[in-house]
Amino acid sequence: MPGATERDQSERRHRLSTAVASSPSEPTLMAVAERASLPDAPGVYLFRDSTGRVVYVGKAKSIRKRVGSHFAGTSEGGRSGRDVSSGHAEMVATVERIECVVVSSETEALLVEQSFIKQYRPRFNIRLRDDKSYPFIAISLDEDFPRVYFTRESHRAGRVYFGPYSNAKRVRATLEALAKAFMFRSCTGTEPGRRSGSPCLDYYIKRCQAPCVDLVSKEVYRQGIDAVIDLLSGRYKAIERELEGRMRVAAAAQEFEQATLERNRLRAVQGLMDRGRVANESVGTLDAVAVAVEGKDANAQVFQVRDGVLSDRQSFYLANEAERSAGEVAEQFLLQYYSAAQGGVSIPALLLVARDVGERSAIAEALSAERGGPVRVHTPQRGDKLRILELAGRNARLALASERLRAEHRRQSRAEALEGLARVLDLPAPPVRIECFDISNLGGTHTVASMVVFEGGMPKKSDYRRFAIRDVEGSDDYASMSEVLSRRYAAFERQADLSPHDSAYDASFATLPGLVVIDGGKGQLGASLGPLRGFRERGVAVISLAKRLEKVYIPGRRTPLVLDHHTAELQLLQRVRDEAHRFAIEHHRGRRDKALRRSLLDELSGIGPVRKKALLAHFGSPDAIVAASREQLQAVPGLPAKVARELHAQLHRAG
Numbered sequence: 001m002p003g004a005t006e007r008d009q010s011e012r013r014h015r016l017s018t019a020v021a022s023s024p025s026e027p028t029l030m031a032v033a034e035r036a037s038l039p040d041a042p043g044v045y046l047f048r049d050s051t052g053r054v055v056y057v058g059k060a061k062s063i064r065k066r067v068g069s070h071f072a073g074t075s076e077g078g079r080s081g082r083d084v085s086s087g088h089a090e091m092v093a094t095v096e097r098i099e100c101v102v103v104s105s106e107t108e109a110l111l112v113e114q115s116f117i118k119q120y121r122p123r124f125n126i127r128l129r130d131d132k133s134y135p136f137i138a139i140s141l142d143e144d145f146p147r148v149y150f151t152r153e154s155h156r157a158g159r160v161y162f163g164p165y166s167n168a169k170r171v172r173a174t175l176e177a178l179a180k181a182f183m184f185r186s187c188t189g190t191e192p193g194r195r196s197g198s199p200c201l202d203y204y205i206k207r208c209q210a211p212c213v214d215l216v217s218k219e220v221y222r223q224g225i226d227a228v229i230d231l232l233s234g235r236y237k238a239i240e241r242e243l244e245g246r247m248r249v250a251a252a253a254q255e256f257e258q259a260t261l262e263r264n265r266l267r268a269v270q271g272l273m274d275r276g277r278v279a280n281e282s283v284g285t286l287d288a289v290a291v292a293v294e295g296k297d298a299n300a301q302v303f304q305v306r307d308g309v310l311s312d313r314q315s316f317y318l319a320n321e322a323e324r325s326a327g328e329v330a331e332q333f334l335l336q337y338y339s340a341a342q343g344g345v346s347i348p349a350l351l352l353v354a355r356d357v358g359e360r361s362a363i364a365e366a367l368s369a370e371r372g373g374p375v376r377v378h379t380p381q382r383g384d385k386l387r388i389l390e391l392a393g394r395n396a397r398l399a400l401a402s403e404r405l406r407a408e409h410r411r412q413s414r415a416e417a418l419e420g421l422a423r424v425l426d427l428p429a430p431p432v433r434i435e436c437f438d439i440s441n442l443g444g445t446h447t448v449a450s451m452v453v454f455e456g457g458m459p460k461k462s463d464y465r466r467f468a469i470r471d472v473e474g475s476d477d478y479a480s481m482s483e484v485l486s487r488r489y490a491a492f493e494r495q496a497d498l499s500p501h502d503s504a505y506d507a508s509f510a511t512l513p514g515l516v517v518i519d520g521g522k523g524q525l526g527a528s529l530g531p532l533r534g535f536r537e538r539g540v541a542v543i544s545l546a547k548r549l550e551k552v553y554i555p556g557r558r559t560p561l562v563l564d565h566h567t568a569e570l571q572l573l574q575r576v577r578d579e580a581h582r583f584a585i586e587h588h589r590g591r592r593d594k595a596l597r598r599s600l601l602d603e604l605s606g607i608g609p610v611r612k613k614a615l616l617a618h619f620g621s622p623d624a625i626v627a628a629s630r631e632q633l634q635a636v637p638g639l640p641a642k643v644a645r646e647l648h649a650q651l652h653r654a655g
Contacts, residue, residue: 038064043102044112046120047095051501054120055094056322059109063100070095085323087296091124106362107369114335124322126298126332135171136163137232139225144218145192145211146225148184150175162232162346164337166314178231181268182224183209183261189618190637231269234285234306234348240269283308283384286350289337290392291330292400296320299400300333301392304348315399327356331363334377338367347371352389355379413568414457420569421515424561425554427541431514432456436576437488437528438519439469439480440584447472449484450584453508454576463508466587478527481518485531493534518544519577522560525553545577604650606643614638626651 038045043063047056060066070092103109117125138151142158150171154161165171178184185192185208187200193212194200202208209216209224230239247262288303298318304311316337320329330353338347347367353360360377367375380386418430434454441447453463467487472479488509495510516532518524525544532542536555544553550570551560563570607615618636619625625633633644 038067038098038100039102040064041102042104042106042109043100044109044116045101046099046116047091047122047124048097048099049094050096052097054116054122056091056122056124057113057116057120059106059113061106063102067098067100087124087321087323091322106359107365110335110359110362110366111369114339117332117336118339126324126329126336127319134164134166135168136161136165137171137175138162139229140190141225143190145185145221147186147188148175148178148182148225148228160229164314165312166316170312177268178228179207181265182228183207184221184224184228185209185211187212191635227265233346234304234309234311236269236307236309236311240266243269283388284350285348286352286385286388287348288352288385288389288392289330289334290354290389290396291318291326291333292393292396293320293324293326293329294400294404296323297400297404298326298329299396299403300330300337301396301399302337303388303392303395305388313395315395317399317403325356327354327358330354330357331359334363335366338370347375349373349375351375351377352380352385352392353377354389354393414572417457417568417572420567421572424563424569425515425541425543425552427515428539429514431541433511433513434515434517434576435488435513436517436519436580437481437484438577438580438584439477439484440581440587441469441475441477441480447475447480448584448587449480450580450587451484451488451508452576452580452583453513454572454579457572459579463511464583465508466583477520478523481520481524482527482531485528489531489534512538513540516540516542517573517576517580518542519547519580520544521546521551522553525555529555545573550574604647606646611639611643 040062042059042061044057044059045063045067046054047058049055058066070088101112103112117127121127134152136151136154137148138154138156139148139160139162140146140158141160142156150168151161154163163171179186183206186202187193191212197213199210199213199215200208203210203215209221211218211221227239227242230242243262243266247259247266250256250259250262283305285306288305289300290303291298291300296319298320300316300318302314302316304313316333318329318333324332334351334353334357347370349371351364351367357363357377357379364375364377367377378385380389415430418432421427422430432455436452436454437449439447439449447469449467449469451465451467453460455463467484469480469483471483491506491509492512495506498505498510500507500510513535516528516535518528521544525542528542528544529536532540536542542555545551546553546560549562550565551562552570552573553560563573614636615625616622619628628648630645630648633639633648634641636644639647
């Protein structure tokens with residue numbers, strides 16, 4: 001069972017991390033000048049900068065030789081100093097300390113290296129860009145009637161995950177096609193159905209078999225889920241034979257509605273096979289992984305071939321700050337990509353890679369442990385397999401060229417928008433750093449403010465800040481804006497006396513903006529000028545952007561500036577303003593919901609943090625808890641029946 005495999009894999013990872021943590025070879029700190037004392041043994045090394053942050057994690061057969069090659073300008077493969085990239089030189093220049101962990105084998109070094117990369121996310125290692133946000137398809141095998149759903153997490157026990165995928169739109173389209181063919185439930189929650197006790201619309205349009213009203217047994221429903229797992233795993237021929245057999249059995253028994261259902265499923269599977277055929281069926285099941293590299297940019301293509309059918313193609317853009325070779329990038333990518341496959345479901349028995357990928361035997365051993373079965377990492381020499389790998393490589397090069405072209409176009413567009421903004425606002429230079437402030441409240445309660453930062457025309461989320469309004473009662477946006485901007489300028493002045501190495505130093509507050517944008521009209525701008533007098537004396541421009549007509553108010557100008565809606569400068573201001581509004585609303589909702597949960601649930605006897613969490617997870621909101629019947633409260637997992645009855649009595653007694 002996939003769930004058992006997942007548990008075994010989790011236990012194996014735990015044992016490995018425990019062994020590393022408790023190993024006699026604890027990480028040893030040393031100056032770079034003392035690197036000759038590093039052990040001549042296989043293991044993992046970590047480079048740290050002057051602040052203690054890990055900037056690179058590497059593995060080696062000999063830690064001493066490999067670390068020495070970084071500083072000598074030669075690699076273990078004999079690369080000369082002339083070939084060292086600027087990115088690699090930049091990495092070496094930042095190293096202040098080295099730590100190392102000695103392990104027993106190359107395979108263990110690979111696993112420990114990946115563990116550290118996930119933990120520290122070093123700048124100079126190969127990384128999937130925004131890898132936390134890649135989508136997965138999940139199947140909740142821990143439920144009586146499992147769901148098949150879109151998700152961006154992949155860690156829950158008892159669930160099977162397929163992915164990561166590179167295109168969320170394609171994932172949703174795949175789920176749509178699977179739902180039509182296999183009619184699994186779309187309702188959320190551990191139990192199917194809704195409070196009315198009647199089937200939803202999905203049942204009547206043949207999109208669900210209505211397990212909520214017992215119109216399908218667990219066994220029959222699970223057959224469809226198993227077919228979905230087979231299909232997502234690429235077992236096309238097996239599921240084709242099974243569906244055809246079930247169709248014939250149903251037709252022979254004159255169960256024509258069931259036979260029609262199986263026929264439609266069979267056609268859906270055959271349609272997928274016919275559209276994706278790229279080779280003979282004898283090619284079997286494999287993944288072809290190819291990488292293209294240009295400077296600090298890289299692209300990896302994963303061609304997933306199942307029974308000779310190209311079931312999917314994934315495209316990933318990678319950060320390659322140290323400017324590693326294509327072979328080194330591919331090695332890192334393979335381990336990161338397949339380690340995301342919980343339970344090893346998405347790892348095929350055969351991986352095709354280019355000739356320059358090293359450590360193939362160690363990679364194969366590590367992935368075999370992930371998969372729970374043998375994995376072969378192979379470079380084809382001829383035939384269909386070589387053609388598929390070359391096709392993946394060609395797509396990687398095309399994707400990288402296309403991405404670089406788009407990136408250059410985006411850079412030019414941002415530069416033009418900033419130059420246009422400087423021109424229309426009569427600024428001495430383009431405003432490289434823009435800060436925008438917004439106020440959010442509802443009926444004068446839980447008033448908050450947001451500060452968002454754009455640098456070079458792009459959001460700099462690490463510099464975003466939130467404020468809770470302290471000194472203003474009720475709904476007074478002008479006074480609230482004045483308070484926030486006063487605190488912003490005071491924070492700037494405090495930072496002037498601090499060193500960047502001081503624990504109280506805040507780089508966002510210490511940086512002088514080129515432009516401050518206030519979300520609002522003439523009144524909000526007027527309330528901002530006094531608190532920001534110090535900024536304005538230092539040359540910072542201050543404007544406000546009013547909603548609806550998008551008028552720009554400028555100090556000292558009687559009439560607002562109205563920009564054409566198609567200009568890049570107005571669109572940039574709108575993006576900044578909308579981001580500040582979103583950030584403020586998000587903060588306000590969080591505070592409001594937290595206060596609501598605290599005021600309602602924390603006053604109930606017998607309901608502690610664990611039970612409160614269970615109630616909210618089951619019902620979704622405090623309002624739904626209040627509206628729940630006694631029977632519905634008794635059905636909450638982990639809530640004793642007596643506590644549920646007492647809770648119901650308290651809620652009704654309190655009204």
